[in-house]
Amino acid sequence: MQGDMNKMLNFVDKINELDLDGVEPLAYMSDEVNILRADEVKQEITHDDALKNAPDKDTDYFRVPK
Known part of the structure; x- marks a missing residue:
């Protein structure tokens, strides 16, 4: 996970190098x-x-698996 975080931070650093004025x-x-x-x-x-059409119902309601 630390490796992934380092990759993301390096990517953000690259973006910060751009001149966006x-x-x-x-x-x-x-x-x-x-x-x-x-x-x-x-x-x-x-x-x-x-x-x-309901495979399972309870009076006025559809029953669905938990």
Whole structure:
């Protein structure tokens, strides 16, 4: 673990050697923008239908392994 830490610190030292005057800090590594779609229900099933497919259930709930 100490070897890994030394490698990381050496890497940071290399970065600190760079002349970054006039370089704007980045909030993100790319200029890509996420385009999100609206969350719309396209198909809906009833609570009872969902429980019919459950391998294990307890009245109104799905049972899952711990």
